[in-house]
Amino acid sequence: MNAFETCALSVRRGSRDVIREVSIKLRVGEVVGVLGPNGAGKSSLLGAMAGELPARTGEVLIDGKSLADMDALAQARIRAVLPQHAALTFDLGLADVIRMGAYPFPEATPTQVDDWVRQSVLDADLTHLEAARYGELSGGEAQRVQFARVLVQARAAAAATGHAYILLDEPTSSLDPRHQLFVMHRVHQLARSENFGVLIVMHDINLAAQWCSRIVLLNDGMVASDALPASALTPETLEHVFGMPMRVFPHPLVPQRILVLAHGNGL
Amino acid sequence: MPDRDFSRNLAGSHHPAGHHMTRKAGLMILSCGLLFSGVLAISKGAFQIPVEHLLDWLTGNGGALDTVSTNVLISIRLPRVLLGLVTGASLGAAGAAMQALFRNPLAEPGLVGLSAGASLGAIAAIVLTPGGFYLIGSFAFAGSVITTHLAFVLGERSSGVSGLLLAGVAINAITFSLMGLIIISADDAQLRDLTFWNMGSLAGASWQVLAVLVPWVLLGVLVMMGRWRILNALLLGEREAHHLGYALQVIRWQIIALVALTVGPVVAVTGGIGFVGLVMPHLVRMWLGADHRWVLPASALAGALGLTFADVLARVVIAPAELPIGLVTSLVGGPFFVWMLLKGRAR
Numbered sequence: 001m002n003a004f005e006t007c008a009l010s011v012r013r014g015s016r017d018v019i020r021e022v023s024i025k026l027r028v029g030e031v032v033g034v035l036g037p038n039g040a041g042k043s044s045l046l047g048a049m050a051g052e053l054p055a056r057t058g059e060v061l062i063d064g065k066s067l068a069d070m071d072a073l074a075q076a077r078i079r080a081v082l083p084q085h086a087a088l089t090f091d092l093g094l095a096d097v098i099r100m101g102a103y104p105f106p107e108a109t110p111t112q113v114d115d116w117v118r119q120s121v122l123d124a125d126l127t128h129l130e131a132a133r134y135g136e137l138s139g140g141e142a143q144r145v146q147f148a149r150v151l152v153q154a155r156a157a158a159a160a161t162g163h164a165y166i167l168l169d170e171p172t173s174s175l176d177p178r179h180q181l182f183v184m185h186r187v188h189q190l191a192r193s194e195n196f197g198v199l200i201v202m203h204d205i206n207l208a209a210q211w212c213s214r215i216v217l218l219n220d221g222m223v224a225s226d227a228l229p230a231s232a233l234t235p236e237t238l239e240h241v242f243g244m245p246m247r248v249f250p251h252p253l254v255p256q257r258i259l260v261l262a263h264g265n266g267l
Numbered sequence: 268m269p270d271r272d273f274s275r276n277l278a279g280s281h282h283p284a285g286h287h288m289t290r291k292a293g294l295m296i297l298s299c300g301l302l303f304s305g306v307l308a309i310s311k312g313a314f315q316i317p318v319e320h321l322l323d324w325l326t327g328n329g330g331a332l333d334t335v336s337t338n339v340l341i342s343i344r345l346p347r348v349l350l351g352l353v354t355g356a357s358l359g360a361a362g363a364a365m366q367a368l369f370r371n372p373l374a375e376p377g378l379v380g381l382s383a384g385a386s387l388g389a390i391a392a393i394v395l396t397p398g399g400f401y402l403i404g405s406f407a408f409a410g411s412v413i414t415t416h417l418a419f420v421l422g423e424r425s426s427g428v429s430g431l432l433l434a435g436v437a438i439n440a441i442t443f444s445l446m447g448l449i450i451i452s453a454d455d456a457q458l459r460d461l462t463f464w465n466m467g468s469l470a471g472a473s474w475q476v477l478a479v480l481v482p483w484v485l486l487g488v489l490v491m492m493g494r495w496r497i498l499n500a501l502l503l504g505e506r507e508a509h510h511l512g513y514a515l516q517v518i519r520w521q522i523i524a525l526v527a528l529t530v531g532p533v534v535a536v537t538g539g540i541g542f543v544g545l546v547m548p549h550l551v552r553m554w555l556g557a558d559h560r561w562v563l564p565a566s567a568l569a570g571a572l573g574l575t576f577a578d579v580l581a582r583v584v585i586a587p588a589e590l591p592i593g594l595v596t597s598l599v600g601g602p603f604f605v606w607m608l609l610k611g612r613a614r
Binding site for chain 1 (some may be wrong): 503506507510512514556557
C-alpha cells in the first residue's frame with residue numbers, strides 16, 4: 001500500500017513535545033492541507049516527515065519503509081520538500097536552479113530532465129522569466145522557482161517509482177492572489193495526473209478548503225480533526241482550535257466546497 | 268542578516284551572461300592565459316631564457332638552448348613553475364569548495380586551522396629536529412591533517428557551520444600561541460628559515476617532490492570538481508541540500524577531508540600562500556556566475572594563473588634576489604580584496 005504516514009509520532013524540541021502521538025496518512029493522488037495556529041506543530045510535523053527532526057516515539061513510514069532506515073538520497077528519490085524560506089541571493093540561471101530537482105536522479109537523461117523542467121516551468125508560471133538570473137527575482141518569483149524545482153524532483157521520482165510525495169511549507173506565503181490560486185490549482189491537478197501525494201502546511205483556511213482533498217487540523221501538537229474539508233472545518237472545531245468564532249458557509253462559486261469567515265475580533 | 272550578505276557576496280554581485288558557451292569561453296581564456304603565464308614564468312628570472320629560444324626548444328629544434336639554459340630550465344624553472352601551477356590550482360579549487368561548504372565568502376583552507384596546523388608542524392620541524400625538506404614537509408602535512416581533524420571533531424558537537432568556524436578560530440589561536448612558544452626557543456638561523464617558510468615560497472620545487480605532488484593534487488582537484496552538484500545544492504541552503512539527498516554530516520566531512528588532503532601536502536612544500544584561495548573563486552564567480560560546475564575548474568585555472576604571475580613578480584622585482592611568493596600574493600591580493608569589498612558595498 002503506497003502511502004506516506006506517521007504512526008503515533010511524537011517529536012521533541014528542547015524540553016517540549018511539539019508533536020504528540022500524531023498519526024496521519026498521505027496517499028498518492030491526495031492533497032492534504034495541514035492547518036493550525038502558531039505553535040500547533042505544523043512545521044515540526046513537516047520537519048519530521050522531511051527527515052530533519054528525529055521521532056522521539058512512533059515512526060514515519062514511506063510506502064511501509066521507516067524513514068529512519070532510509071538515507072538522505074533514498075528519501076530524496078521518493079519525497080521532495082519545499083521549505084518555507086528559500087535563499088534568494090546567488091547568481092545562477094533559473095533553469096540551473098530548477099534542474100537541481102533532478103540531482104538525486106543521475107540516471108535521468110538530459111532530454112528527460114529538460115522535459116521535466118519545461119513542464120514545471122509552466123506549472124509555476126515562469127515561462128516569461130526563463131532567461132532571468134535567480135538573484136534578480138522577487139521573493140514571490142523565487143518561491144515559484146523553488147516550487148518548480150520541487151516539481152522536477154517529484155516528476156523524476158514518479159518516473160523512477162511510479163509515484164512521489166511532496167511536502168510544501170506555506171508555498172503561497174509570498175505569492176500574489178492570482179499565483180496563490182494558480183499554484184494551488186496546479187497542485188490539485190498534478191496530484192491526480194502525476195501520481196503525487198502532496199502535504200501542504202498553510203495558514204489560508206479558504207485556500208485549503210477549496211483545493212485540498214483532506215484537511216488535518218493540528219492543535220497543541222495533536223490532531224484535532226482529520227477529514228474532508230467540509231467535515232473537518234466545522235464552526236465548533238475551528239473555534240476550539242483557533243480560539244475565535246468562525247462561520248462556515250457553502251462556497252457560493254464552487255460546489256461541494258465551503259467558505260470560512262472569521263467572526264469576532266480575535267480575542 | 269549576515270547570512271544574506273554572505274550569500275550575496277558568495278554569489279558574486281554581477282549578473283554575467285549565463286550561457287554555457289560563455290563559461291566554456293571563460294575556461295578557454297583562462298587556459299590560454301595559463302599557458303602564456305607558464306611560458307613567461309619559465310623565461311623570466313635572474314637567468315633569462317629568451318621566449319623564442321624556449322619555443323624553438325619546445326618544438327623540437329635541438330640546439331636552440333645552450334647547456335646552462337637547458338640546465339636552468341630542466342632542474343630549476345620547470346619544476347618551480349609546475350609547483351606554482353599545482354599550488355595555485357589546489358588553493359583555488361579548495362577555496363571555492365570551502366566557500367560553498369561554509370556558505371561564507373571568507374572561507375578558505377586557513378579557516379579551519381589547516382594552514383596554521385601546517386605552519387606549526389613546519390616550525391616544530393625546523394626548530395626541534397635537524398630539519399631538511401622531508402622532515403619539514405611531513406611535519407607540516409601531519410599538522411594540517413591534525414588541526415583540520417580537530418576542528419571537525421569539535422565542530423561536529425554543535426550543528427550547522429558555526430560550530431566548525433568557532434572551532435577553527437580556537438584552533439588557530441592555540442596553534443599560533445604554540446608557534447610563538449617554539450619560535451622563542453629558536454636560534455637566528457632557524458628564525459630566518461621560519462620567516463621564509465611562513466611567507467611562502469616555491470623554492471622547494473624538485474622533480475622528486477613533483478612526482479608525488481602533481482598526480483596527488485590533480486586527483487584531489489578532479490574529485491572536488493566531481494562534487495559540483497553538492498556545492499550547487501548548498502547554495503540553496505543546508506536543508507534544501509539535505510532534501511536533495513545529500514547527508515550533510517557525511518558531505519561536510521568528505522569535502523573538508525578532500526581539501527586537507529589536496530592542500531595539506533601543497534602547504535607542506537610551499538608554506539603559507541595567502542589570498543589565492545580567497546580571491547580567485549570570487550573573481551571567477553563575478554565573471555562566470557555561481558554554478559560550481561564551472562566555478563571549480565575555473566577557480567583551479569585562475570588560482571594556477573594568479574600564482575604563476577605572482578611567481579614571475581616575485582622573481583623579477585628585486586632580481587637577482589627574490590621575494591617570498593606569499594608576500595607577493597598578500598601584497599597584491601589584500602588591497603584587491605578590500606577594493607572588491609568596497610565595490611560590493613557601493614552596489
